[in-house]
Amino acid sequence: MRKFSKAEVAEFYRRLAETRPIPRTELEFINPFTLLVAVVLSAQATDVGVNKATPALFALADTPGKMVALGEERVAGLIRTIGLYRTKAKNVVALSRILVEKYRGQVPADRELLQELPGVGRKTANVVMNVAFEEPTIAVDTHIFRVGNRTGLAPGRNPFEVEQRLEAVTPPQYKLHAHHWLILHGRHVCKARKPECPDCVVASLCRYPAKTVPDGWVAAKAQAAAAALKEARRPPARSPARR
Numbered sequence: 608m609r610k611f612s613k614a615e616v617a618e619f620y621r622r623l624a625e626t627r628p629i630p631r632t633e634l635e636f637i638n639p640f641t642l643l644v645a646v647v648l649s650a651q652a653t654d655v656g657v658n659k660a661t662p663a664l665f666a667l668a669d670t671p672g673k674m675v676a677l678g679e680e681r682v683a684g685l686i687r688t689i690g691l692y693r694t695k696a697k698n699v700v701a702l703s704r705i706l707v708e709k710y711r712g713q714v715p716a717d718r719e720l721l722q723e724l725p726g727v728g729r730k731t732a733n734v735v736m737n738v739a740f741e742e743p744t745i746a747v748d749t750h751i752f753r754v755g756n757r758t759g760l761a762p763g764r765n766p767f768e769v770e771q772r773l774e775a776v777t778p779p780q781y782k783l784h785a786h787h788w789l790i791l792h793g794r795h796v797c798k799a800r801k802p803e804c805p806d807c808v809v810a811s812l813c814r815y816p817a818k819t820v821p822d823g824w825v826a827a828k829a830q831a832a833a834a835a836l837k838e839a840r841r842p843p844a845r846s847p848a849r850r
């Protein structure tokens with residue numbers, strides 16, 4: 608697979624950015640603590656499923672202190688529609704207790720400290736650092752792992768390798784939102800079973816050999832897009848000077 612040039616990487620992100628200028632997480636949250644809890648609950652579950660359960664949970668417990676007071680049994684009952692809910696309830700209450708005892712009820716803005724909390728791995732810590740604290744971290748989940756490998760933008764044998772590759776190739780101006788652009792692209796366009804290549808803005812850059820449209824079609828679409836961009840950038844013609 609031919610490697611991306613620097614210019615191609617920049618163009619890849621430019622097109623994703625044009626599609627979603629300010630991308631946002633699809634998880635619902637109120638503050639850094641509820642974001643942390645929502646991300647812990649989203650492991651091996653969909654954001655839609657988590658969003659169905661969390662409003663009732665966060666209405667009762669939007670701080671670590673309230674979550675500890677609620678207790679494991681009640682938390683489990685409120686999130687029982689989410690997979691692995693018993694383990695997750697245990698982790699959520701345990702991490703809340705640590706936040707109360709060690710960090711005065713605050714979520715630490717530090718990836719290593721976050722990873723010490725129960726149920727918090729590197730991916731969860733990266734999401735919290737990015738969304739709550741606006742750090743340019745790139746959390747690699749199943750969607751980003753697939754997009755990185757399939758397109759050839761950031762190939763890697765495991766999420767850590769893809770993360771390292773993305774860190775290395777992503778231009779600084781795109782790093783803050785790279786995580787969301789890639790995840791939303793993977794979730795809504797470059798889907799696992801059948802990618803929607805005909806509607807994909809990066810199709811002409813993507814190296815995936817099994818695109819769901821022929822290469823000739825992609826090339827023609829890329830030409831048309833380049834022509835439209837050139838036209839849009841052309842300065843407006845001046846009207847003749849009035850006498």
Ligand code: SF4
Nearest residue numbers: 797802804807810813
């Ligand atoms: S062209 Fe197809 S495979 Fe490549 S990124 Fe787009 S949707 Fe994914």
